[in-house]
Amino acid sequence: MLDKIKELIGDVNAFSGVSSEEIEAFRIKFLGSKGILKDLFAEFKNVPNDQKKEFGQTINTLKQAAEAKVASLKEALENAVEEKGVYGDLTRPSEPIELGSRHPISLVKNQIIEVFNRIGFTVSEGPEIEDDWHNFTALNLPEYHPARDMQDTFFIDKNPDTLLRTHTSSVQVRYMENNEPPIRTISPGRVFRNEDISARAHCIFHQVEGLYIDTDVSFADLKQTLLYFTKEMFGKSKIRLRPSYFPFTEPSAEVDIYWGLETETDYRITKGTGWLEIMGCGMVDPNVLKNANIDPTKYSGYAFGMGIERIAMLLYQIPDIRMFYENDKRFLEQFKSVL
Known part of the structure; x- marks a missing residue:
């Protein structure tokens, strides 16, 4: 089980969603009311007493990694939206440059x-x-x-x-x-x-x-x-x-x-x-x-x-x-x- 959790931590660190939909799906998958962490905390009672400390620490590491990943991705997305508001849609054609004339x-x-x-x-x-x-x-x-x-x-x-x-x-x-x-x-x-x-x-x-x-x-x-x-x-x-x-x-x-x-x-x-x-x-x-x-x-x-x-x-x-x-x-x- 510990190996499975450590593998999930690697998946969290490697995630790089760029849209709000992808970030929300990631949050629900790990932090939602029916997410992976909810199931792992429910499994905590079945863990042998000599492994509970390490199991709990590993779950907390996974939770913190998932929360940090969600927060960083949302901040990056907000910054991108703000920059787009300042400079406009950079994919649109530019305004035509008016041709000058000599006197x-x-x-x-x-x-x-x-x-x-x-x-x-x-x-x-x-x-x-x-x-x-x-x-x-x-x-x-x-x-x-x-x-x-x-x-x-x-x-x-x-x-x-x-x-x-x-x-x-x-x-x-x-x-x-x-x-x-x-x-x-x-x-x-x-x-x-x-x-x-x-x-x-x-x-x-x-x-x-x-x-x-x-x-x-x-x-x-x-x-x-x-x-x-x-x-x-x-x-x-x-x-x-x-x-x-x-x-x-x-x-x-x-x-x-x-x-x-x-x-x-x-x-x-x-x-x-x-x-x-x-x-x-x-x-x-x-x-x-x-x-x-x-x-x-x-x-x-x-x-x-x-x-x-x-x-x-x-x-x-x-x-x-x-x-x-x-x-x-x-x-x-x-x-x-x-x-």
Whole structure:
């Protein structure tokens, strides 16, 4: 009989039920009112007197082992249920991760960079907090030049020599100072002007400006570059250049593309003319080359610049420039499909 009880103790220690039903069945089997221990205690009276002590101790060992096993299994089961409540059902499929989207300004900037990269233009960047020399003077805008009023500048701490750059042309000056021709670079970046915020204007906006310096560069080279860009960017093959004025280029021109008059939207955005202004350009003024320590008798070049917001508004038919800066999720989610 003692051997049988010791065998039962081994069975108890080896039991490893994982469900509440299995644990309850185990408890009833050993500790229930009709369980194994009940029968063994009933058998105690038939045990010879010289064996009762050892028999009783062995039964108690079996009882304690069964109670301890039930308690430990229930605790483990409760802990598992609690963990499941905290983390949820780990067997269920996870929630789908929402696809993010790039900002439309980033999308258009990357498109412009890619187009010019194909014809050898590299990207150059510079500081947004600029000094007077790189932002104005080196670009043929000396102190008291009337064209400075066109810029509506933000000055830092009323310091006339420290300002937020008004165009990325300042990056081109820095690039010319540190690199020898031939130079072929574009300078995308954020610029600042003290303007009233409206549907068509903002005090913060983005530009991409291009610069090409080499020997025997002509206005025809500029026109071909711009024609290539408009074909790649807009799918339009008709452009015109209207005479204009910029202090750092001479001659200077505004670039229009023929958008067409096929839809009501075309009439609206071109004001019924079919033509749409997209950028300014011109041949680099010799004074700008001198200021950057480039010999204007040997080298010539062209420059161009465009507003990224304006291009984005054309491509995506966005009616209000302020929408770019409001961080409205409903607006930004519309660009998931153009990643």
